[in-house]
Structure formats: structure tokens, C-alpha cells
Amino acid sequence: xxxxxxxxxxxxxxxxxxxxxxxxxxxxxxxxxxxxxxxxxxxxxxxxxxxxxxxxxxxxxxxxxxxxxxxxxxxxxxxxxxxxxxxxxxxxxxxxxxxxxxxxxxxxxxxxxxxxxxxxxxxxxxxxxxxxxxxxxxxxxxxxxxxxxxxxxxxxxxxxxxxxxxxxxxxxxxxxxxxxxxxxxxxxxxxxxxxxxxxxxxxxxxxxxxxxxxxxxxxxxxxxxxxxxxxxxxxxxxxxxxxxxxxxxxxxxxxxxxxxxxxxxxxxxxxxxxxxxxxxxxxxxxxxxxxxxxxxxxxxxxxxxxxxxxxxxxxxxxxxxxxxxxxxxxxxxxxxxxxxxxxxxxxxxxxxxxxxxxxxxxxxxxxxxxxxxxxxxxxxxx
Amino acid sequence: xxxxxxxxxxxxxxxxxxxxxxxxxxxxxxxxxxxxxxxxxxxxxxxxxxxxxxxxxxxxxxxxxxxxxxxxxxxxxxxxxxxxxxxxxxxxxxxxxxxxxxxxxxxxxxxxxxxxxxxxxxxxxxxxxxxxxxxxxxxxxxxxxxxxxxxxxxxxxxxxxxxxxxxxxxxxxxxxxxxxxxxxxxxxxxxxxxxxxxxxxxxxxxxxxxxxxxxxxxxxxxxxxxxxxxxxxxxxxxxxxxxxxxxxxxxxxxxxxxxxxxxxxxxxxxxxxxxxx
Numbered sequence: 322x323x324x325x326x327x328x329x330x331x332x333x334x335x336x337x338x339x340x341x342x343x344x345x346x347x348x349x350x351x352x353x354x355x356x357x358x359x360x361x362x363x364x365x366x367x368x369x370x371x372x373x374x375x376x377x378x379x380x381x382x383x384x385x386x387x388x389x390x391x392x393x394x395x396x397x398x399x400x401x402x403x404x405x406x407x408x409x410x411x412x413x414x415x416x417x418x419x420x421x422x423x424x425x426x427x428x429x430x431x432x433x434x435x436x437x438x439x440x441x442x443x444x445x446x447x448x449x450x451x452x453x454x455x456x457x458x459x460x461x462x463x464x465x466x467x468x469x470x471x472x473x474x475x476x477x478x479x480x481x482x483x484x485x486x487x488x489x490x491x492x493x494x495x496x497x498x499x500x501x502x503x504x505x506x507x508x509x510x511x512x513x514x515x516x517x518x519x520x521x522x523x524x525x526x527x528x529x530x531x532x533x534x535x536x537x538x539x540x541x542x543x544x545x546x547x548x549x550x551x552x553x554x555x556x557x558x559x560x561x562x563x564x565x566x567x568x569x570x571x572x573x574x575x576x577x578x579x580x581x582x583x584x585x586x587x588x589x590x591x592x593x594x595x596x597x598x599x600x601x602x603x604x605x606x607x608x609x610x611x612x613x614x615x616x617x618x619x620x621x622x623x624x625x626x627x628x629x630x631x632x633x634x635x636x637x638x639x640x641x642x643x644x645x646x647x648x649x650x651x652x653x654x655x656x657x658x659x660x661x662x663x664x665x666x667x668x669x670x671x672x673x674x675x676x677x678x679x680x681x682x683x684x685x686x687x688x689x690x691x692x693x694x695x696x697x698x699x700x701x702x703x
Numbered sequence: 704x705x706x707x708x709x710x711x712x713x714x715x716x717x718x719x720x721x722x723x724x725x726x727x728x729x730x731x732x733x734x735x736x737x738x739x740x741x742x743x744x745x746x747x748x749x750x751x752x753x754x755x756x757x758x759x760x761x762x763x764x765x766x767x768x769x770x771x772x773x774x775x776x777x778x779x780x781x782x783x784x785x786x787x788x789x790x791x792x793x794x795x796x797x798x799x800x801x802x803x804x805x806x807x808x809x810x811x812x813x814x815x816x817x818x819x820x821x822x823x824x825x826x827x828x829x830x831x832x833x834x835x836x837x838x839x840x841x842x843x844x845x846x847x848x849x850x851x852x853x854x855x856x857x858x859x860x861x862x863x864x865x866x867x868x869x870x871x872x873x874x875x876x877x878x879x880x881x882x883x884x885x886x887x888x889x890x891x892x893x894x895x896x897x898x899x900x901x902x903x904x905x906x907x908x909x910x911x912x913x914x915x916x917x918x919x920x921x922x923x924x925x926x927x928x929x930x931x932x933x934x935x936x937x938x939x940x941x942x943x944x945x946x947x948x949x950x951x952x953x954x955x956x957x958x959x960x961x962x963x964x965x966x967x968x969x970x971x972x973x974x975x976x977x978x979x980x
Contacts, residue, residue, distance in 0.1 A: 494935065501935045507972075544759045553871045553912060553928040603757045610755060611729070618729040619875060619936070643755035648727070 327668025331435025338665025429671025432460030433692030487512030504554030541599025856950030870912030
């Protein structure tokens with residue numbers, strides 16, 4: 322039975338996952354179900370109530386590098402973090418999975434896209450393992466990893482995918498053996514917008530700036546006016562970021578000035594940090610739901626799958642769910658084990674490709690900061 | 704008065720006219736109905752409340768979009784004060800010789816609207832979407848497809864020449880309206896095009912995201928949106944998209960060539976970008 326180990330480190334999360342693809346005799350049609358919030362930690366076989374192919378997660382470990390509040394993580398520090406942690410995580414994963422070297426069929430790693438130095442550290446680790454253990458390498462596209470893992474976990478058959486993270490914002494639909502990008506952010510990713518906004522207000526980065534913004538937003542009430550930049554199927558966030566950073570500075574200034582607090586025109590109440598978080602979330606998430614809806618309408622899809630770190634956000638999931646329900650469809654999302662960058666998705670997508678005969682020879686086991694989702698031939702689907 | 708159509712906004716909810724739901728797009732619902740006279744078909748575009756958005760944002764967007772769409776359509780049809788030069792040629796070289804009003808008949812005429820209640824009534828455009836026409840076409844009709852795509856390029860060029868950028872160009876937002884029945888045609892039923900034929904007039908619809916702009920960047924992005932949407936929806940015909948761009952360049956002359964060069968930059972941006980700021 323094929324087993325793969327996957328290494329992920331395109332941003333500040335280092336993930337190591339070990340996956341098993343059991344052989345399945347019968348070709349059961351997939352049975353989609355909503356939002357898999359499994360209680361299982363290590364193993365996860367849904368062979369009976371779940372879509373094929375059922376996968377078994379033998380280990381899924383992650384360690385995150387967070388920089389202090391007010392700062393973002395730098396490539397060289399992140400790479401150093403990954404180098405410090407990878408051996409430990411690999412050993413721990415092997416132990417947890419209870420597998421031997423001989424059982425592993427391939428070493429999967431993130432070829433891209435992402436940040437150069439961190440990707441490089443992980444690629445070196447993968448190559449080292451490959452040579453030490455004499456196992457083939459499989460380079461995986463990070464976005465395809467998210468999509469394939471999302472499909473496997475949720476059972477969504479052919480959804481429109483919204484992939485949103487600190488580094489990516491894409492609306493994807495499958496067509497003719499490619500994950501085609503229908504719409505995307507034209508300048509910065511939505512997660513990047515959220516992360517940089519967090520810095521201006523010194524919102525902590527631990528466990529993730531987006532998570533902390535979400536908690537603050539829950540207490541926000543006032544919706545201020547931000548530019549709403551949807552251009553057809555695409556979105557743009559740099560204008561919104563500039564405006565919301567301006568608001569953050571205005572808020573800080575008003576809190577320390579003698580002129581008094583910044584008050585909302587309508588209610589007369591003082592604007593708070595929570596209101597800014599609320600405003601930003603409501604605006605950018607509405608934009609994302611809108612472009613997803615457009616893609617669904619254009620393609621005629623009923624299912625939406627949300628993947629990527631920003632996909633963990635409950636408000637986004639709620640908005641997406643309401644939109645999908647209005648259209649007679651449904652939304653599929655995973656929990657933080659799979660939304661946030663992880664090694665298991667790399668192992669999963671890599672193993673699928675390996676089973677199709679795909680290999681990455683050592684000489685070609687490079688990494689790249691730019692790797693478009695539609696560059697990968699999805700030859701495991703019709 | 705009794706509510707005959709509770710799902711429609713007032714005054715249509717109490718109207719005894721017929722309303723047929725034609726399409727449920729991402730932004731709005733499109734109904735076919737009649738306007739003032741039972742023989743005059745009209746399109747009623749309703750922008751329903753989107754409860755998943757914050758209400759303030761929702762109201763603001765609905766109002767902005769209905770007004771923007773109506774203003775653009777009126778300008779393109781060249782009627783009234785909103786047409787800018789009052790129908791006269793405008794001096795800006797980027798607008799080209801066509802000026803405003805050039806697209807009358809190529810865009811639906813506006814007949815009524817209510818930006819608070821979220822509806823717009825327009826002239827009904829007969830025919831199918833270009834998307835459907837391409838799907839249904841006769842397999843061997845490459846010439847017809849090339850001609851159709853050329854027509855698309857020409858109409859988009861006229862649109863840009865009139866100082867408007869569509870904002871949502873896809874093959875679902877382009878209609879293929881059958882030509883008026885010709886006299887003396889044998890065999891062919893008047894006014895009804897054979898299903899596989901690609902003949903007709905290209906009419907632009909759905910100006911919900913249109914803006915009034917003459918910038919090369921906006922025009923290039925408009926073409927890029929169409930190019931990508933085309934490639935995603937019609938992957939096998941992707942290579943023929945060049946016909947659209949060729950006709951565009953020809954129609955808009957020098958300005959057109961500048962936009963096409965800019966389009967190359969826009970494409971590269973998609974390829975090369977890193978989304979980390």
C-alpha cells in the first residue's frame with residue numbers, strides 16, 4: 322500500500338505529514354458531505370461514509386515560526402527556523418506513524434510557489450532524505466496540494482475552489498486536466514492584506530495574525546467605508562490595505578491626542594480596533610464570496626471548496642455557506658489541520674502523482690517562488 | 704392590491720404582467736417581461752439583497768451598481784445629457800472617431816430603474832449568448848467562428864472607443880442576436896437562425912461592473928478578463944482568441960495597438976507575480 326512522506330515549508334509553517342493510500346477494490350461513487358470536522362487525531366479512514374479514495378493520515382505535524390507583533394516573518398529567519406525543526410519533525414512523524422524506512426514509497430516536497438529561502442531549506446531536507454533512504458522525490462505544487470487535500474477530506478467532487486492564504490488568492494475550477502484560475506488577486510493576497518494590517522495595530526502574530534483579527538472582529542460593530550475593488554473575476558487589495566492602514570494610524574493618533582476619540586458619524590460612539598477589524602473582514606470577505614459566486618455562475622457549479630489558511634476563518638465560511646445556500650449549493654471547508662499549510666497535503670498530492678508514474682529526478686528537484694496552479698497536469702482526473 | 708409576484712420588488716410584485724426567470728447570475732436575476740405594451744419585450748434586472756453581506760455594504764453596492772450600469776448604457780446609446788458631448792464628437796484623441804452613441808443598438812436601451820429597490824428595466828435582446836452559440840455551433844464551421852470572434856473584437860473596440868470599459872467581459876455577457884429576416888430567402892424560416900449557425904449581431908449586455916475609463920491599463924485588463932474567461936470556458940477554441948485581438952487592433956487603430964501591447968504586460972503580471980508585499 323503506497324505511503325508517502327510530505328514536507329511543506331513555503332511560508333512560516335513547517336509541516337511534515339505521512340499518508341497512506343489504501344488499495345480499494347470497489348469503485349464506489351463519491352458521497353459528498355459538508356465540512357469535515359473529524360475528531361480523529363492521527364488516523365482518519367472514512368472508507369464507508371466517505372468519498373473515494375479513502376486516505377489514512379498516519380502523521381500530520383506542524384511547527385510555526387511567528388515573529389513579534391508589529392513585524393512580519395523574514396525569509397532568512399523563516400528558513401533558519403525550518404532547518405532547526407525539520408529533523409525533529411521527521412523523526413517524530415515516523416515514530417507516530419509507526420512506519421519503517423522501507424515502507425515509504427516516495428519523498429514529497431513543496432516545489433513552489435512560496436518564499437525562496439524557506440522553500441530551499443525544505444527542498445534540501447527532502448533531497449537529503451531521498452539520498453539517505455534511497456527513495457524517489459516528488460515535487461508538488463503547493464496550491465494543488467491544498468486542493469487535492471480539500472477534495473479528499475470533504476468529499477467535494479467538482480467544486481469551485483477558493484484558495485485563500487497569506488501568499489495566494491485564487492478562484493479555481495477544474496477543466497480538462499488543469500486547475501484553471503478563473504479569478505485572482507491582482508496585487509497582494511488577501512491574507513497578506515490581513516497580516517500587514519495586523520502589524521500596524523500591533524495585533525499579535527501568534528498563532529496567526531488572521532486568527533487574532535477574527536477574534537477582534539467578532540466584537541466589532543461599525544462598518545466604515547473601504548474601497549471595494551472587484552474587477553470582473555479578479556480582486557485587488559492594495560488600495561484597501563492603504564486605506565485601512567490609514568484608518569489604523571488615525572485611530573492610534575486619536576487615542577493619544579487631546580482632540581478626543583474618533584467617533585462614528587451615525588452612532589456617535591468611539592471607533593475601536595475591533596471596528597476596524599470588523600470593517601476589513603466584512604469588506605474583503607464579501608469581495609471573495611462575490612468572485613466565487615461569479616465563477617460558480619459562469620461554470621454552473623453548485624459546490625464551493627474553501628482551502629488555504631484564510632479558509633479557517635469562520636465568518637468567511639459562514640458568508641460562503643449563505644451564498645451557496647441561496648444558489649441551492651453547499652460549501653465545503655476543512656479545519657485548521659488542513660486549511661493551514663501542512664505536510665500531509667503535500668504527501669497526498671505527491672502520492673497521487675507518484676501512483677501515476679510521476680517522479681522528480683534529483684537534478685530537477687529545484688524549487689521556485691512562482692509556480693502557477695494551472696501549470697500542473699492533473700492526469701489523475703478525466 | 705394583492706401580491707401576485709411576492710418574490711419581485713415593487714412595483715412588479717403587484718403587476719399582472721408575465722415574468723419569466725431567464726437567468727440567475729451571480730449579481731442579479733434576469734426576467735423577461737413586457738414594458739408598457741404587451742408586444743414589447745423587456746428585460747427586468749433585479750439585484751436581490753445578498754444577506755451574506757453586511758447590510759450597509761449590500762445597500763451601497765446595489766445602489767452604486769444600478770446607477771453605474773444605467774449611466775453607462777444611456778451614454779453608450781447616445782441619448783440625453785448623460786451622453787457627454789451631447790452627441791457631438793469629443794475632442795479626446797483616445798476616444799477615437801466614433802465617439803458616443805456609436806453603440807446604439809449594440810447595447811440594451813434603458814427604460815426605467817429604481818436604485819433603492821434594486822431594479823432596472825431594459826430593452827430585451829433576442830438571441831443566445833455567444834457562449835451558447837459557440838457550444839452549439841456546427842463542428843466544421845471554423846470560418847464562422849473566426850468571423851464571430853472578429854465581430855466580438857470589433858464591438859469591444861467600439862465600446863472602448865466610446866470611453867467605457869465593460870469590467871466583466873465573458874462569453875456569457877455577449878449576445879448573438881439574429882439578423883433581421885431578409886426578404887427573398889428560400890427555405891430558411893424568417894428571423895430564425897439555424898441552431899448551429901454563428902451569424903448575427905454581437906450585442907453587449909450586463910454592464911453591472913462597467914466604468915467610464917479611457918486608460919490603456921483598464922482597457923487591457925478588460926481584454927485580459929475576456930481572454931482568460933474565454934480560455935476557461937472554451938479551452939479547445941483558446942487559440943482562436945487571436946481573432947478577437949486582431950479585430951480589436953484594426954478597429955481602434957493606434958490606440959488599439961497600444962492597448963494590445965499593454966495586454967502583454969498584464970499577462971506577464973499574472974505569470975510572474977509573487978503575492979507577497
